Amino acid sequence: xxxxxxxxxxxxxxxxxxxxxxxxxxxxxxxxxxxxxxxxxxxxxxxxxxxxxxxxxxxxxxxxxxxxxxxxxxxxxxxxxxxxxxxxxxxxxxxxxxxxxxxxxxxxxxxxxxxxxxxxxxxxxxxxxxxxxxxxxxxxxxxxxxxxxxxxxxxxxxxxxxxxxxxxxxxxxxxx
Numbered sequence: 600x601x602x603x604x605x606x607x608x609x610x611x612x613x614x615x616x617x618x619x620x621x622x623x624x625x626x627x628x629x630x631x632x633x634x635x636x637x638x639x640x641x642x643x644x645x646x647x648x649x650x651x652x653x654x655x656x657x658x659x660x661x662x663x664x665x666x667x668x669x670x671x672x673x674x675x676x677x678x679x680x681x682x683x684x685x686x687x688x689x690x691x692x693x694x695x696x697x698x699x700x701x702x703x704x705x706x707x708x709x710x711x712x713x714x715x716x717x718x719x720x721x722x723x724x725x726x727x728x729x730x731x732x733x734x735x736x737x738x739x740x741x742x743x744x745x746x747x748x749x750x751x752x753x754x755x756x757x758x759x760x761x762x763x764x765x766x767x768x769x770x771x772x773x774x775x
Contacts, residue, residue: 647719654698662693681759685752692755700758705751706741707758709734737761 643651666689672682681687695701699711716730740761745753 658694658697662690666690679763681756688752688756691759692751701751705749733765
């Protein structure tokens with residue numbers, strides 16, 4: 600889940616939500632009364648965009664409760680980068696696990712990605728072939744050494760970087 604932020608408009612403008620600080624220093628926020636988060640997908644049909652957006656929104660809103668993000672972290676995510684902070688990485692791990700991109704052991708899950716792609720693209724062999732190429736490229740993240748084991752927060756950063764890096768190359772241009 601990624602939240603669109605603007606320098607000139609407050610976060611409430613985009614979310615139409617109540618934002619509450621989650622810590623005493625008010626640097627982390629929890630989104631209450633959730634509304635749609637804005638995404639832009641190129642090379643995907645309107646139906647495919649809606650399916651992806653719905654899945655990310657539902658899962659992301661659940662994850663942000665346990666792994667709140669600062670406004671600065673949200674801005675970095677908007678630029679297709681994952682902040683180094685623990686909450687941002689663990690938020691991504693939570694999201695990836697919920698949508699099947701990572702398994703419960705904190706590893707990249709090619710079968711989960713493939714299953715999602717088959718549901719999304721059904722008989723679209725061109726997109727399915729591109730997904731297989733992304734899977735091939737991103738499976739290498741499972742060989743990387745990480746320090747947090749099954750939590751998968753560190754590996755989620757590797758998965759995020761791989762997926763966003765190959766998304767543009769294979770025509771899955773996703774703008775947050």
